[in-house]
Amino acid sequence: MNSRSLSNLAIVGFIMLGAVLLGLRYRARREAEIARQDSLWELTYEIRFEATTTPSDPTSGISELRIATPFNTPHVQVLSEDWTNAGLTIERKELLQSGTKEVRLSTTRPGIYAPQADFTLRLSPRANARYGPRLENLSRDDRTFYLRADQKRDIPTNDDKVRKDVQTLSQAATTEWEKIEAAFNLCMEIVTDPEAAGGVKEALANKKHTPAVRARTMVTLCRAMGIPARLVTGFEISQTSNAVPRTWVEVFYNQRWVPFDTESGYRQTLPNDYVPVRRGDGPIVIPLEGTIAPDGGERFSIRVLPPNPLVSKGEAKHPFQIFNLERLPVPMHTVMSLLLLLPFGALITAVIRNVVGVQTFGTFAPALLAMSFIYADPETGLAIFLIVVTVGLVGRWWLERLRLLMVPRLSIILTLVILCVVFSVSTFDFMGLTPSAQAVLLPMVILTILIERFHVTVEEDGLMFALKLTVGTLVVAALCYLVLGWEEVGAWVLTYPEVHFFTIAAFILLGRYAGYRLTELWRFRDLIEPGEPVR
Amino acid sequence: MTNNRRRLFVWPHELRDAGILGINQRNLAFIQENNQRTLYPRVDNKTITKEICHANGIPVPDTYAVIRRYGDVRRFPKLIKDRTEFVIKPASGAAGRGIIVIARKKGIDYETPSGRLFSEGDLDYHLSTILSGLYSLGGQVDSAIVEQRIIMHPTMERIAVGGTPDVRVILFRNVPVMAMVRLPTIQSEGRANLHQGAAAAAVHLVTGRTFGGVCNSRMIARHPDTGELIGGLEIPGWRELLAAAMKLSDALEMGYIGVDFVVDAKIGPVVLEANARPGLAIQVAHRIGLLPRLKFIESLPREAVQGNRRWDLLPRLAGDDA
Structure with a gap:
């Protein structure tokens, strides 16, 4: 296999490896994150009821209880359902019109029963689109059903007072949506009064009533205006030993059931922790004939469950944690991310040298210099850098006269550089400028060699060439400084060090770049438009 | 013809169409492909180069x-x-x-x-x-x-400023593909290196006569310091110089090299050094790209680039050179 196809193979390999590892880590992090955000809850129904025999047929009467179970919503999911119902026959049924899932417990034997249901719910801030509001088509029967007057449940759409109010509302509103909004606003004007007697009619007349009646008022008004509406009963999830079901309204608008919470005032979108149980106009537990639910015979409670084991799993010691750099103590993060950023500096260097064609002093000197400037604070770093370079160059120029061998000569410059750094820090401190001690970590060996290289280049190739290299070095160093100093990138590369597989792929790509350098477009320009020689 | 509106840069496809060899392509496709890493000391260390020259009867100082x-x-x-x-x-x-x-x-x-x-x-x-x-x-x-200090051949004196001009021959697969004579200038401080500001004139492969010219990547026709025309000069001992270049290239076993000569007044061309990374400004001196010549050599069978048959290739390689 020749080097080109091997290189291409390596590029593809590194990119794929990087993508797979990046994907794996992203998924693992996301799962842990989700597990942290989600909470598990247990909703418990405790029901006590007495089965009696019906007067008409004392021997074969059936007592039945219809119990609605929680819906899945985008934010709440029912994970499990567990019934304890000794001696009762259980039957499940999904109601056709509303989709409410009912559990029907029945018995033919009189007596007192105490069934219990436990639901595990997961509450999550992320929306699961699967359970989102769906577009529906109401059949003619459904439409009639959701527009009906219901004296038993106190939805008096035919009442004179209601008709009058509806007329006023309809006059002011032109569109169907404005009518709905107007009805909602009217209901929200009803002041809460737990002691208020009567029903919808009284609520409209006195402008005060209980929240439950307020919801019924909204349904009544909508239905009277010819807009299908229904009551929804459910829970708001929070730790409580006695959860009171709350009731809100759903109005059919634009082929969707749109929720309105007349108790708290939410419209169109409900808080994440609302879980509907029964859609349609009834309570959660409906006793049928022959069944008496004694007062306080149903008790709902909600309690929070311990979190998903995935969350705590992350804390356990495992060799895979070696690859998780965020686990390291925070003071190490700066150094680690700076180290991990250095390949990006090398990438910049490679691009500038091989694609642009700018020459620099030393290969990685500019990137290392930039790195030390980030680690120190830039002001102190720059000040000390200038002092060091000035003193170093003057010292080097003077040393030339001593004619020393290379290593001792370099050592003298190194000593000079170190003394400069130390006493600059001391001077700044004396002047009350509080330098950062990290400035001491300027790469002194690199500075020493830079000074030597600059001096030799001036001597050998002339000042112009040396200045050209200096400009190139400063440009690369400045670019590296900008990229390496980018804190978001640093934090990101610490989280996903796999990204360097892409960097390696980029290096291979650059290493196989046989095209012209940008500077060559200038250098060889005379070959394209020959014309006269310059002289 | 005067062209006052000179362009500052050209497009890559223009360079490609003109067959100009760039540094990246030189390094990847020619130096790395044809020069074995282990053989580098033969050119990087002049004592070894000189030993090889001695062993093959190639004149050196x-x-x-x-x-x-x-x-x-x-x-x-x-x-x-x-x-x-x-x-x-x-x-x-x-x-x-x-x-x-x-x-x-x-x-x-x-x-x-x-x-x-x-x-x-x-x-x-x-x-x-x-x-x-x-x-x-x-x-x-x-x-x-x-x-030994080389005494400059009198022919060169006219265009030498503060140093000795040298002749570089670039050989690909042991065949000379381009040659130039490098002229020290005041800017280069007597040294014959183009990146230090020296000038150069192209040398015709067959006749050994100079033409064209380059200094600081710009085309020139006269010496930047003296104003003397640098074309039309005949390199003394040109055939011997080419023969020595080919012999050294054979002995070095490297596929892409530059061999530097100086022409001594008495002994003629002597090898100064060989270079595994010869520069590319020679193209500007010739006003033509290297790639067509390199591609031509690559297309030839092995026998055609050996021994004396190489001389037959030179007129074809030199082509339209003035």
Whole structure:
């Protein structure tokens, strides 16, 4: 296999490896994150009821209880359902019109029963689109059903007072949506009064009533205006030993059931922790004939469950944690991310040298210099850098006269550089400028060699060439400084060090770049438009 | 023809269409493909190059001494046997760095052709810096060569400023593909390296006659310092020079090299050094790209690029060269 196809193979390999590892880590992090955000809850129904025999047929009467179970919503999911119902026959049924899932417990034997249901719910801030509001088509029967007057449940759409109010509302509103909004606003004007007697009619007349009646008022008004509406009963999830079901309204608008919470005032979108149980106009537990639910015979409670084991799993010691750099103590993060950023500096260097064609002093000197400037604070770093370079160059120029061998000569410059750094820090401190001690970590060996290289280049190739290299070095160093100093990138590369597989792929790509350098477009320009020689 | 609206840069496809070889392509497709890494010392170390030349009967300047240890530095006058005319150069130097040419003795000091004086201590120091590796590639410990000073052939004098012009031949698969004569300038301080500001004139492969020209990547026709025309000059001993270049290329076993000669007034062309990374400004001197010539050689069967059959390729390679 020749080097080109091997290189291409390596590029593809590194990119794929990087993508797979990046994907794996992203998924693992996301799962842990989700597990942290989600909470598990247990909703418990405790029901006590007495089965009696019906007067008409004392021997074969059936007592039945219809119990609605929680819906899945985008934010709440029912994970499990567990019934304890000794001696009762259980039957499940999904109601056709509303989709409410009912559990029907029945018995033919009189007596007192105490069934219990436990639901595990997961509450999550992320929306699961699967359970989102769906577009529906109401059949003619459904439409009639959701527009009906219901004296038993106190939805008096035919009442004179209601008709009058509806007329006023309809006059002011032109569109169907404005009518709905107007009805909602009217209901929200009803002041809460737990002691208020009567029903919808009284609520409209006195402008005060209980929240439950307020919801019924909204349904009544909508239905009277010819807009299908229904009551929804459910829970708001929070730790409580006695959860009171709350009731809100759903109005059919634009082929969707749109929720309105007349108790708290939410419209169109409900808080994440609302879980509907029964859609349609009834309570959660409906006793049928022959069944008496004694007062306080149903008790709902909600309690929070311990979190998903995935969350705590992350804390356990495992060799895979070696690859998780965020686990390291925070003071190490700066150094680690700076180290991990250095390949990006090398990438910049490679691009500038091989694609642009700018020459620099030393290969990685500019990137290392930039790195030390980030680690120190830039002001102190720059000040000390200038002092060091000035003193170093003057010292080097003077040393030339001593004619020393290379290593001792370099050592003298190194000593000079170190003394400069130390006493600059001391001077700044004396002047009350509080330098950062990290400035001491300027790469002194690199500075020493830079000074030597600059001096030799001036001597050998002339000042112009040396200045050209200096400009190139400063440009690369400045670019590296900008990229390496980018804190978001640093934090990101610490989280996903796999990204360097892409960097390696980029290096291979650059290493196989046989095209012209940008500077060559200038250098060889005379070959394209020959014309006269310059002289 | 005057073109006042010169463009500052050209597009890559224009360079590609003109067959211009760029640095990246030179490194990847020619140097790395044709020059084995293990053979590099043969060109990077001039003592080895000289040994190879000796073994193959290729003329090189006489070696007076090779100084490898600091101890030898003090014995330097004895080693050169009181010669007053010699050249000191680092064995692994690049781009003409660290070379001192001594033309005569003035009192107890040594004098360069341009009149700069070096005391014995100065030379000792210079030799020490060479040994310490200041001029060597990668700063490795080096040795210093003291060798015969070449006396410039009178033909060259007209275009030489403050230094000795040298002739570079670029050989691909042992076939000369382009040649130029490199002319020191004031800017290059007597050295014949184009990136230091030296000028160059292209040399016709068949006739050995100069034409074209380049300085600082711009086309020139006259010497930047003297204003003399640099074209139309005939390189003395051109056939011998080409023959020596091919012989050295054969012996070095490297596929893409530049061989540098100087033409001595008495002995004719002698090899100064070989270079595994010859520069690309030669294309500007020729006003033509290298790629078509390299592609042509690549397309030839092995037998066509061996022995004396190579001479037959030269007219074809030189093509339209003026």
